Amino acid sequence: MGSRPVKKSLQEYARGLAGGLLFSFPLLYTMEVWWHGFIADPAQLLVMVVVTYLLLLAYNKYAGVHDEATWKHIAVDSMEEMGIGFTISFGMLLILNRISISSLTFVDISKIIVEAMIVSIGVSIGTAQLGAGSSGGSHKEERSRSTREGVAALALCGAVVVAGSVAPTMEIFLLAVEAQPTHVFFMALVSIALSVMIVFFSDFRGAAHRPPGSKTYNMVFDTCLSFLIGLGASAFMLWFFGRFEDVTFYVCFAQVITLGVLASVGASAGRLLIK
Template sequence: MAAADQTAVTNRDYAIGLIRAFAGAIIFAIPLLMTMEMWALGFTMDPVRLLLFMLLNFAVLLGLTHFAGFEATHGLRDALCDALAAYAVGVIASAGALALIGIVAPGMPWGEIAGKIAVQAIPASIGAVVARRQLSADSDDEEQAEKQRRAGYLGQLFLMAAGALFLAFNVAPTEEMILIAFKMTPWHGLATIIVSVLVLHAFVYVAGFSGQEEIGEAGHRATFLTFSIAGYGVALLVSLYVLWTFGRTDGVSIGEVATMVAVLGLPASLGAAIARLIV
């Protein structure tokens, strides 16, 4: 194939990848784009915490592009370009959607507009990254599976953390989560923890979903401890961080924080469990 033809094919493939990225950004972010609490967070969040969250999100994007970028990546440079493109897609898609439904409009303070877009761009950018796997008819599942196998134990924990972050982010801003934590008794909290761990283990190792892990040579007990319990621990840490970022832990007792973390740990553990299915 001539160099010009090869360049044309490459550009066409990249353009298709960008279209999928925009579709993934909107699909994954649409519930939060229409959530009142998310609109408020855009101008009430601590700017330092928001900036820290944006930097963390970019680090997550950089890791995810290695497994499921919206085009095949080969090396750090490609992954970095993919992550930057995904973040740009998340910003543009969020700005367009918020403008379409009238949440950002001319005349608003620039700080408020930027804050609203910055918050919404986080889930949208994650959706842009995983769009290749979810929306492409020709995605290479074997290639992605091989990348995940080579990533090893820490790579698996990273994918769990990314999945936990995405689902925890979807519910942490809502008032309903605080209400649930307030109404729960300690026994409810304990039951939630047990169910979260069992569901995570079942989704990853038992249910037979595509992309699930195999029980290692160490056996069920060691696998349960090193992956399921460790994955749930990661989900709890992610939940605590998200709650702190949104100011949910400010001025709250340790017991109430623990209950909120247990509540948010349920969707976070589900996110950790399905991470390999969507990435």
């Protein structure tokens, strides 16, 4: 976005709008996300806004479509993507009769903020993903996948996009409460196995772009990175949606591992598929 021709900026806004809806529609229709507007406090909302903005900065730095962009442009683009996210969320919640202009309350604003932060990530990915390819974009894609920072940024985005639509639901809590230690153990093993399969044996687009070093080292490092990022993203989303309140440590742990199956797949596949 930034200081570019009007036509090009409008095209990117259109891609961002499409991406925000495409990647975030399930959450716009999820009751648990609406309910969180009733219980979210200002501190939680502020943390979510800050974390989302930092995630957008990282994504646009390592996977944005403009290889020549400076940090100033990246910061502006990230802010614009959040603005589009707010616009989409406000419009959709209004259309779905979840908020009312005539009686806008703090709860309604909380709903908009929660939805907007998730939609913003979809906007950012849509802006980069839905655009026409270019040699510069290909160069940046290869470079982002050859640095540890780039890999981590893309993995985190993938984890949030894939697991974000499930994190607010009660199904994760139910599965965790009913899971025996053996179930949790095997879920962790499956997460690791899927990470290895996706990154090293699936021949996904971009799988060939790996940092230099021995294959064994890369396999261990990349698998651990995807798994830990998936667990970290899962823990943050579950905390934000109040899934750690008034439950035992085991239930918290089981929830993280349960959601981590999806998040680690998103971290592994996302860093190869999103550019």
